[in-house]
Amino acid sequence: MARTAKKAPSAKKAFEELSRRGPHDVLHGDLALVGLPGIVCTPRSGLGLPAVAFGHGWLQPPRRYLGLMRHLASWGIVVAAPATQRGVFASHRLFATDLRTALDVCVGVRLGDGGISVDEQRLGVAGHAMGGGCAVLAAAEDERVRAVATLAAAETRPSAFEAANRVRVPGLHVAAGNDLLAPPVANAEPIARAWGGPVQLRIVKKASHLGFAEGRHWTQLVLHGRSEYATQRVTRALLTAFFLRTLAGDRRGEALLGADVGGSSINHDHTRGDLAA
Template sequence: MASSAKKAFEELSRRGPHDVLHGDMALVGLPGVVCTPRSGLGLPAVAFGHGWLQPPRRYLGLLRHLASWGIVAAAPGTQRGAFASHRLFATDLRTALDVCAGVRLGDGGISVDTERLGVAGHAMGGGCAVLAAAADDRIRSVATLAASETMPSAFEAANQVRVPGLHVTAGRDLLAPPVSNAAPIAHAWNGPVQLRTVKKASHLGFTEGRHWTELVLHGKSEWATQRLAKALLTAFFLRTLAGDDRGEPLLTADVAGSTIDREHTRGTLATARS
């Protein structure tokens, strides 16, 4: 099992087989970025929520990575101020999925299957992804990175989510410690769920490049943390949205400095659609 997990990690942490296109969602009235494979019909799509004060460009590598594996990935650039509305940002994540599913992408050679929609997010964006999933039964799976509590409560919303959830935490996170943020979300989850800790990661380890918030928030960009997040989210969304199980060993084993919390993990991260 360990060798299979390592092999899956090595494969899915690398760029996938698809060329990637970029787009600006502001053209359709929602600030943000979208990355897509160059072509493909009936593709899965994921809306990604940024962390508090973070611009979407700090997750561009992750969005591009998902797109290279055949997943349309969109990140709204709204609610970036100090007093961001979590409720409105959750709505913006759902709107981003509407854009992916309803707007012509690329040169018309790209389409999204409305039964293959997911949400993800970092920190505040992770909590808002939970809020979005609780309010939208189109959403088939949820992944979070260092998720934080929101208002309204992501803890309470988690109890309304019945689809698979993957919650990746940072072992050295001083802003959203796993025990008081992601763990309660996983505990309240009403579907298959996995809580996983990246032991050496900091709160901002999942973000890319430099940003002024490193002066006031904990941590900084960490290549190894981002590489692991890319592999885990790719494996998870391929499994839950596309019925592709090549990353299954990665989702069921401790690998690359990350450990599964058995106490907060239950069910299988599979998809009802196969």
């Protein structure tokens, strides 16, 4: 009897699955132990894992993204977030360098109790707002980077718009429809239009600039928006699907990447139906 091919999950089922915690237990630690202030989250064990360096938003501490980091780690992805350049006059150039250094740490240091290692061919960068723009800068300068994801990406100095043209790997840019600080039309859209590789821009319609950040922080008094669970849920599902697909070759979230789900809609798609490099 011929074996029936397993049917791929629908976008709705993929969203439900990938927005929930993954199968791995999660460890988290302090990057300062290896000379770079910040947080690292990993699966409890695994060799040759993918890794992502995550950049915080302007004035934001990395702990505001700990839920996202732990979520990705629960799906088998190491995530490191530098806690540098947190002042008012943050250097975008130096922060992009710190993201690359975080990848160096992931690749060069045996994490956990020695039972965790990262494959240098499976690296990505991501970030929120300023951190998103700096992730683009880092990818433009680091040939090891295989995928880039941004949340409410903001323009940087040097320009993330100009750097985007030099990035040839898949990019997923998620913007906030109600963002008054980094509106999509002036920030994420120019990055997506200039992108040198497969790219998708999504708009989370009801999200604000700080909707991607977790918990409370004094910057809510001076910046636009506040923490939003619905925004974070769709973000977790989308970034999990994207990095599993591009860094691990796991297609379980493929339907999700091609559909309008969780209050998000595809605004610009130049992926030729596939976000894999």
